[in-house]
Amino acid sequence: xxxxxxxxxxxxxxxxxxxxxxxxxxxxxxxxxxxxxxxxxxxxxxxxxxxxxxxxxxxxxxxxxxxxxxxxxxxxxxxxxxxxxxxxxxxxxxxxxxxxxxxxxxxxxxxxxxxxxxxxxxxxxxxxxxxxxxxxxxxxxxxxxxxxxxxxxxxxxxxxxxxxxxxxxxxxxxxxxxxxxxxxxxxxxxxxxxxxxxxxxxxxxxxxxxxxxxxxxxxxxx
Amino acid sequence: xxxxxxxxxxxxxxxxxxxxxxxxxxxxxxxxxxxxxxxxxxxxxxxxxxxxxxxxxxxxxxxxxxxxxxxxxxxxxxxxxxxxxxxxxxxxxxxxxxxxxxxxxxxxxxxxxxxxxxxxxxxxxxxxxxxxxxxxxxxxxxxxxxxxxxxxxxxxxxxxxxxxxxxxxxxxxxxxxxxxxxxxxxxxxxxxxxxxxxxxxxxxxxxxxxxxxxxxxxxxxxxxxxxxxxxxxxxxxxxxxxxxxxxxxxxxxxxxxxxxxxxxxxxxxxxxxxxxxxxxxxxxxxxx
Numbered sequence: 001x002x003x004x005x006x007x008x009x010x011x012x013x014x015x016x017x018x019x020x021x022x023x024x025x026x027x028x029x030x031x032x033x034x035x036x037x038x039x040x041x042x043x044x045x046x047x048x049x050x051x052x053x054x055x056x057x058x059x060x061x062x063x064x065x066x067x068x069x070x071x072x073x074x075x076x077x078x079x080x081x082x083x084x085x086x087x088x089x090x091x092x093x094x095x096x097x098x099x100x101x102x103x104x105x106x107x108x109x110x111x112x113x114x115x116x117x118x119x120x121x122x123x124x125x126x127x128x129x130x131x132x133x134x135x136x137x138x139x140x141x142x143x144x145x146x147x148x149x150x151x152x153x154x155x156x157x158x159x160x161x162x163x164x165x166x167x168x169x170x171x172x173x174x175x176x177x178x179x180x181x182x183x184x185x186x187x188x189x190x191x192x193x194x195x196x197x198x199x200x201x202x203x204x205x206x207x208x209x210x211x212x213x214x215x216x217x218x219x220x221x222x
Numbered sequence: 223x224x225x226x227x228x229x230x231x232x233x234x235x236x237x238x239x240x241x242x243x244x245x246x247x248x249x250x251x252x253x254x255x256x257x258x259x260x261x262x263x264x265x266x267x268x269x270x271x272x273x274x275x276x277x278x279x280x281x282x283x284x285x286x287x288x289x290x291x292x293x294x295x296x297x298x299x300x301x302x303x304x305x306x307x308x309x310x311x312x313x314x315x316x317x318x319x320x321x322x323x324x325x326x327x328x329x330x331x332x333x334x335x336x337x338x339x340x341x342x343x344x345x346x347x348x349x350x351x352x353x354x355x356x357x358x359x360x361x362x363x364x365x366x367x368x369x370x371x372x373x374x375x376x377x378x379x380x381x382x383x384x385x386x387x388x389x390x391x392x393x394x395x396x397x398x399x400x401x402x403x404x405x406x407x408x409x410x411x412x413x414x415x416x417x418x419x420x421x422x423x424x425x426x427x428x429x430x431x432x433x434x435x436x437x438x439x440x441x442x443x444x445x446x447x448x449x450x451x452x453x454x455x456x457x458x459x460x461x462x463x464x465x466x467x468x469x470x471x472x473x474x475x476x477x478x479x480x481x482x483x484x485x486x487x488x489x490x491x492x493x494x495x496x497x498x499x500x501x502x503x504x505x506x507x508x509x510x
Contacts, residue, residue: 201337201338202337203336203337204337204338204339205331205336205337207339209330209338209339209340210331211329211331
């Protein structure tokens with residue numbers, strides 16, 4: 001899923017400082033699962049902003065709404081009747097949400113309340129880690145299900161780089177060297193020679209480097 | 223006298239594009255440049271135009287400089303991150319390259335290495351900011367330099383723009399000037415009238431604009447430029463080229479006339495793009 005972190009209260013306050021009435025919109029998708037932009041977090045942020053603004057002698061009215069998904073035009077329609085009743089709309093969805101809202105309601109102003117970080121999952125309660133870089137050409141089968149594109153700091157197809165020590169990456173002591181893990185796994189399975197295969201230079205056209213991407217399923221297009 | 227001084231005294235400057243080789247055989251590039259060395263004020267060395275991999279602009283420029291020729295090194299944002307860009311700018315100045323031209327760089331999809339990543343770590347305006355920072359003795363991270371460069375900085379300008387696009391281009395040009403750009407290279411022109419709207423808005427005495435004069439190597443090329451690349455080429459010119467018994471001689475004659483028109487219009491100079499006909503530069507410049 002998509003992992004996001006909430007922006008700091010100061011940054012959000014600064015974005016909406018000139019507005020008196022806003023709509024705060026959450027999303028029941030990924031950001032609910034990673035506890036950053038669901039109904040609960042919408043409530044917490046709304047209350048915090050109202051208290052902060054009241055304390056500053058500049059009270060703000062905030063209505064709350066959490067959509068099934070902000071990345072689907074069908075659900076984005078759920079604010080059609082109310083979107084223009086506000087000075088601005090703040091989205092707590094990933095970066096897709098405020099853009100879908102902007103496109104659906106061009107006359108309104110939209111602000112993001114979260115920073116979209118990566119595709120990943122929870123490794124323990126409260127900790128999420130990156131697992132996929134969305135490069136568009138999955139190669140994890142070459143590396144026993146571990147992705148060096150997303151998880152190696154240098155996205156090496158032929159690692160390790162020589163900068164790792166004790167299974168940790170040279171960029172920080174708390175970052176796993178995924179190549180260390182890949183090599184260990186291959187050794188345990190007696191298949192280290194798999195890594196001798198020289199891979200072709202990666203085709204980055206399917207990643208973001210080839211420009212904005214689109215996925216078309218002809219059978220679903222009406 | 224360096225290019226900057228020539229600009230300062232108002233000399234009509236002749237620049238010539240000199241493409242580095244795709245490979246290490248530099249003799250064609252060097253020989254073509256040496257032949258016109260005394261007639262060209264500086265050679266513009268492109269940095270992998272159209273995203274086609276070849277010898278870098280820094281390498282090509284250094285080779286030409288080693289033969290006593292002044293160069294303009296092109297720098298693009300596509301192939302290097304901010305560390306490499308700044309490092310190459312310092313290297314260039316250290317090797318005597320005094321003029322640079324900043325460009326964004328075409329998408330790799332247009333070139334011969336489609337699968338690569340474009341870097342685009344910093345954009346063009348940030349590149350000019352980096353140049354300014356280096357010139358004030360600091361890098362983009364704010365670290366002190368031991369000695370700072372002093373470049374004459376160039377950029378592109380789309381002199382063919384009209385209407386709203388022209389307004390945007392003029393605003394962009396002002397932004398670039400503010401960012402430290404000293405001169406602008408305009409795209410190929412075959413008829414000064416085609417850039418009349420631009421000329422109405424720009425004071426050529428205050429802004430150094432250098433139109434490109436491209437050699438038309440064939441009727442097909444002329445038609446392609448006219449139809450697909452928004453380069454206005456009149457039917458008369460195409461017919462003239464079509465009827466000419468010797469296309470090369472006619473092409474040089476056409477270019478000579480355009481160069482004269484560019485000079486008469488009050489531009490700061492002209493940039494000749496020989497498109498592979500670098501060996502004909504000497505004849506062209508003799509005619510000019």
